[in-house]
Amino acid sequence: MSGTPSSISGTKRVASAVVGVLLSVAVVGVVGLTLHAVSKDPHKKLYATKESETIVVDGKTYPKANITMGVYADKEQASEDGYEGQKNDWVQYGPSNHIVLPANTYVTMTIHGYDGGESLNSPFFGKVIGTIGNVVNIDGQDVSELGMEEVQHTFTIHSLPSSDRDPLFINVPLKKVLEDDNGWVPTEDPVTNFKGHTMTFSFLTKGAGEYVWNCQFPCGDGTYAKFGAAMSAYGYMSGKVTVA
Amino acid sequence: MTTLDQHASVRPIPNPAKSLITKLNMGTGIIVGVIFAAATYFGLKDEDMLSMQQNSKVLLATMFMWSIGFMVGIGAFIGPVRWLIGKDLTDEEQLYLAGDGQGIKRYFKYCTDHKVVGIQYLVGVMTLLGVGGTMAMMIRTNLIQPGSQFVNPAVYNSLVGLHGITMIIAMIIVATGPFGNYIMPIMIGAADMAFPRLNALSWWVLFTAIPVLCSAWFLGGIPTGWTAYAPLSVQAGPGMNAFIATIIIFAVSTAVAGANITATVVAMRAKGMKWNRVPIFVIGATISVALAIPAFPTFMLSMIMTGLDRSFATTFFDANLGGSGWLYAHLFWIMGHPEVYVILIPGVAVLMEIAPVFVRKPLFSYNAAIAGFAGIAGLSILVWAHHMYISGWMPMLNGPFMVTTEMISVPTGLIFLVILGTLWRGRPWMKLPMLGVYAFLWNMLIGGITGLYLSDVPADNYLHGSMYVTAHFHYTLMGAALTGALAGLAYWFPKMTGRMLNERAGYISFWLTQIGFQILFLGMFIAGAEGQPRRVADYSVNFATSDLISTIGAYTIGLGMIILLWAVIHSWRHGKIAPMNPWGAKTLEWTVPYPVPLVNFDTPPVVTSDPYGYGKASN
Amino acid sequence: MSNEHYEMDPTPGEKLKAIFKQRDVQIATAWGVLVTFIFFIIGGWIYPSWMPTALSTDMKAIERLIVIFTWISAPICGIVLGFSIYTFMHRHKGDTPPADGPAIRSNPLVVGLWVIISSALCLVAVVYGLIEMNSATAATAENKTSALVVEVTGSQWVWSFNYPEQGFSSHELMLPVNRPVEFRITSVDVNHSFWPVQLGVKVDANRLQTTVVDTTPNKIGELEVKCAELCGLYHTYMETTGEVMSKADFDNWVTTQGGHTA
Incomplete structure (x- = not known):
């Protein structure tokens, strides 16, 4: 092949190539770290409090x-509960979407639910699954199943595909707050006037x-199957459970 | 850029000083586009913005108005308006629009010169490939080991979807954009495209789609993958509007470009260039865009319907209210399957153009090549439902669709025959473009054969929706079509830039890319056969080895592509000055000097044979 | 195809013989045979070695089919790679183009033969696929009466299984061995795809549609149930486990779940 040789010396060319490659790798790296940072959970991890006592289950x-x-x-509502809410004004769990539980432990979880609701889309999620005795205690009363119309949200844990088959599946329906029963009256002072269900x-674990x-309760209002918005944005009605 | 404007110095530079067109460029386009977009957004915005419908309406309108505003601002409508009011552009203004003598500025203007549009497309394609490739690196980083959780599931889903659509858009224009615009008109001996202003329009409309696509990231991403299946897309957040607007804008661009290329090839061939003397790349590009002309409108339509479902509460895809998700799947795949051949055919055609030059033999069975392309294009419209074997829609039609799908292997076989026949008894000159031919043979072989399993209904019951499918279509689209386009870049680089592509960097990049590619997608074939679904952010430990292999391969490709990027930029600025015909080819583009004169040929060429007259007389 | 080379030549059979007498054709063919052989061997074990344990007749059939398709494609790989390797080994290096090769513009015999062979291989694949499809359909008809019905519901992002006959539902998919099972699949929201990996069946779950698929688990073992259609935020986590178990174990499990055994 004929042609005038390049005006640039060999060393300069190699140096330019090395710099170019490093620069490009750096750009990709910065993009990656940015996405990684964006992916962080919005709030600090929430740790379970360990107790000194023990309990015997099945021997x-x-x-x-x-x-x-x-x-x-x-x-x-979240801020009234002393927790800084999420970016969007949507339905949300708090104070964190990433909870940490100790391994091989009898964990007692309490959820205060302050929301109303319409209806589940599948009766399956009205059942309590995977808890001790397959029941949830609602305001002092053990319940094993709620009707599709009685639910505000559910708390459902499932295994990751990477969890090496140590399956944990828990589904707890949370009873919804009716305007006329436990006194959620959406007045001018919506927060102080209501008490939710515990x-x-x-x-x-x-x-x-x-x-x-x-x-699993369709609460992403205004979207198809009500599973958009808060339901499909990470960190509102979904999160991680670390068992450590 | 020292050599760019030798010709301009001998011609008076047109300077219609009083005309508005001299004032407009990309900058004014962006300013007017942003003004249009801002006016639309703040004009329509109201306290109802939290509702998804209102939000979608406003965002879609904003995105379309950005595109229209940009086109106003860059002066796309000056020509038609002047014609309408009876004051058509003067000759001087026309010449000004062609960009002669304006140096580097013309690349930022509404320039009608096909060579400028070709370079714009080249830079645009490289940008899109870079963006899509970066996302691919993020995807593979997240999948490096089980439970790595480098990004959260929402970001991961967005990565998968936006990598997909960015690469699909890039691949649709990767050969027909740069080479179809820059090289093809010279190849057929034309002075320019049939509709130079439409040519500028197709590029700048596409340009406006790029920021719209990128805005998806800032609107919360998309959860749907590039297939954007309804009703998931109807449920999705605001980022989906960016996807919808991108596709609609892109479909306008491809329709314009497709009509233009087809018209150019039909009407503007040089004297004596009968249909059996047309270079095979031109045939391939034309069949590809002609296939795109009926295919893309259905994608556009499906996106308009999704947009309506989202912003006006129509129920095309909502089964609860009488719609159907299958309707979307049909519209999508009626575009989707021809589309993969829209991508593949030009890439293959580039390699068929390259092979005879480097083997110094005629193209083996020109007619079989055309029959192969035409057969693929024809059959590809009849196979879409093979993507829906397991959808539950009409299982009784799976048999017929299986038959049409497997029939495609016959015209595809002809393509192999043409290339093998051309290589046979030659001594292939192992320059960079020729390496692409061999890489194609291997990649397309693997891609084609794995496609055979997927076309078969019982096997697809297992493989559908798994990583196997992902690996399969990367072999065909990336391994075959992108390899073809990159070979084309190495081949035509001297004509498009006046300089040779740095050979050593090119070889290093080629081998890194191709070896990395085999590692990456071999790992992915295994993961798929083992039962890993595609588009998952996490996977069980039994797939750990194959996914780690894939990630290593992906990083190797990334490195190879970065080196290629460096080689292109470096060679463009400092590469060896190329002779007029460095490869000794016989097509017309090698008969013009660099820089190519404004009207390409000083005297219109007359063609007396096809461009494959290599070789000693037949034995 | 142009016919100009045909004119006064010997018969195609004789021409074919002449082609194979040429030394380069013989070497390339030898390479081709070697490649075919390698792919043939690999095809016999590599796919089954990757694929998970088959727990049903359908999965077994798929495994067999993939192996046979690999065998059908082995000669195609042989031809393409054999000739590629030969030409690659005769490549030309350097900065000047090689001398021109022979001006072979076409060879109707080769083109014709190529089309016939590729069509024939394609036909074999089509026919074999249709036979497999047909036997699956026949099995479905046969299983209709005795099948255990499982209603599968896909919802974002959990699978649930209802056993109407036994009167309970579960988040795990347990099946008795050697009894045909009929899955009736639907979705309460977007599209999902029901994929019990080891059973070799996969059907989409569509809103307000019930898709039906059946199979016969014929081996005891663990099942993975996944979603194979991107369904939003937690698509990745939409999977569960299951088991193919003995009749006794199954009945036992049904009782613990609060169902009733027949």
């Missing part, structure tokens, strides 16, 4: 731990691993 002794969460109709349930939780 085996487990240590006990407690954890409390709330589910709020909007940001304002749902308590216990379950046994297995070995260390990562799980996820989400809500």
Whole structure:
């Protein structure tokens, strides 16, 4: 091939190539780190409180731990509960979407639910699955199943595909707040005037691993099947469970 | 850029000083586009913005108005308006629009010169490939090991979808954009495209789609993958509007470009260039865009319907109210399957153009090549429902669709025959473009054979929706079509830039890319056969090895592509000055000097044979 | 195709023989045979070695089909790669183009033969696929009466299984061995795709449509149930486990779930 040789010396060319490659790798790296940062959970992890006592289940002794969460109709309700709400004014769990539970422990979880609701889309999620005795204690009363119209949200844990088959599946329906029963009256002062339901349930964690939780109640209003908005944005009605 | 404007110095530079067109460029386009968009957004915005419908309406309108505003601002409508009011553009203004003598500025203007449009497309394609490739690196990083959770599931889903659509858009224009615009008119001996202003229109409309597509990231991403299946897309957040607007704008661009290329090839061939003397790349590009002309409107239509469902509460795809998700799947795949051949055919045609030059033999069975392309194009319209074997829609039609799908292997076989026949008994000159031919043979072989499993209904019951499918179509689209386009870049680089592509960097890049490619997608074939679904952010430990292999391969490709990018930029600025015909080819584009004169040929060429007259007399 | 080379030549059979007498054709063919052989061997074990344990007749049939398709494609790989390798080994290096090769513009015999062979291989694949489809359909008809019915519901992002006959539902998919099972699949929201991996069946779950698929689990083992159609945020996590178990174990499980055994 003929042609005038390049005006640039060999060393300069190699240097330019090395710089070019490093620069490009750096650009890709910065993009990656940005996405990684954007992906972070919006709030600090919420740790379960370990208790000194133990409990025997099926002949085996487990240590006990407690954890409390709330589910709020909007940001304002969340802030009244002393928790800085999420970016959008949507229905949300709080105070964090990433909870940490100790392994091989009898975990008692309390959820304060302040929201109303319409209807589940599948009766399956009205059942309590995977808790001790397959029941949830609602305001002092054990319940094993709620009707499709009685639910505000659900707290549903499932295993990750990467969890190496230590399956944990828990589904707890949370009873909805009716305007006429426990006094959620959406007046000019919506927060102080209502008290929600308190749902308590216990379950046994297995070995260390990562799980996820989400809500199975269609509460992404105004979208198809009501599973958009808060339901499809990470961190509102969905999150992680770390068993450590 | 020192050599760019030798010709301009000998001609008076047109300067219609009083005309508005001299004042307009990309900058004014962006300003007017942003003004239009801002006016639309703040004009329509109201307290109802939290509702998804209102939100979608406003965002879609804003995005379309950005595109229209940009086209106003860059002066796209000056010509038609002047014609309408009876004051058509003067000759001087026309010449000004062609950009002669304006140096680097013309690349930022509404320039009608096909060579300028070709370079604009080249830079645009490289940008899109870079963006899509970066997303691919993020996807593979997230999949490096089970439970890595480098990004959260929402970001991951957006990565998958936006990588997909960015690459699909890039691949549709990767050969027909740069080479179809820059090289093809010279190849057929034409002075320019049939409709130069439409040519500028097709590029700048496409340009306006790029920021719209990128805005999806800032609107919360898309959860749907590039297939954007309804009703998931109806449920999706505001980012989906960016996807919808991108596709609609892009479909306008491809329709304009497709009509223009087809018209050019039909009407503007040089004297004596009968249909059996047309270079095979031109045939391939034309069949490809002609196939795109009926295909893309259905995609556009499906997106308009999705947009209506989202913003006006129509129920095309909502089964609860009488719609059907299958309707979307049909509209999508009626576009979707021809579309993969829209991508593949030009890439193959480039390689068929390259092979005879580097083997110094005629193209083997020109007629079989055309029969192959035409057969693929014809059959590709009849196979769409093979994407719907398991959808539950009419299982009784699976048999017929299986038959049409597997029939495509016959015209595809002809393409192999043509290339193998051309290589046979030659001594292939192992320059960079020729390496692409061999890479194609292997990649397309693997891509084609794995397609055979997927076309078969019982096997598809297992493989559908798995990583196997992802690996399969990357072999055909990336391994075959992109390899073809990159070979084309190495081949025509001297004509498009006046300089040779740096060979050593080209070889390093070629081998890194191709080896990385085999590693990546071999791992993915295994993961798929093992039962890993596609588009998952996490996977069980049994897929850990195959996914790790894939990620290593992906990083290798990334490195190879970065080196290629460096080679292109470096060679463009400092590469060896290329002779007029460095490869000794016989097509017309090698008979013109660099820089190519404004009207390409000083005297219109007359063609007396096809461009494959290599070789000693037949034995 | 142009016929100009045909004119006064010997018969196609004789021409074919002449072609194979040429040395380069012989070497390329030898490469081709080697490649065919390698792909043939690999095809016999590599796919089954990757694929998970088959727990049903359908999955077994798919495994067999993939192996046979690999065997059908082996000669195609042989031809393409054999000739590619030969020409690659005779490549030309350097900065100047090689001398021109022979001006072979076409060879109607080769083109014709190529079309016939590729059509024939394609036909084999089509016919074999149709036979497999047909036997699956026949099995469905046969299973209709005895099948265990499982109603599968896909919802964002959990699978649930209802056993109407036994009167309970579960988030796990347990099946008795050697009894045909009929899945009736639907969705309460967007599209999902029901994929019990080891059973070799996969059908989309569509809103307000019931898609039906059946199979016969014929081996005891663990099942993975996945969603194979991107369905939004937690698509990745829309999977569950299951088991193919003995009749006794199954009945036992049904009782613990609060169902009743027949």
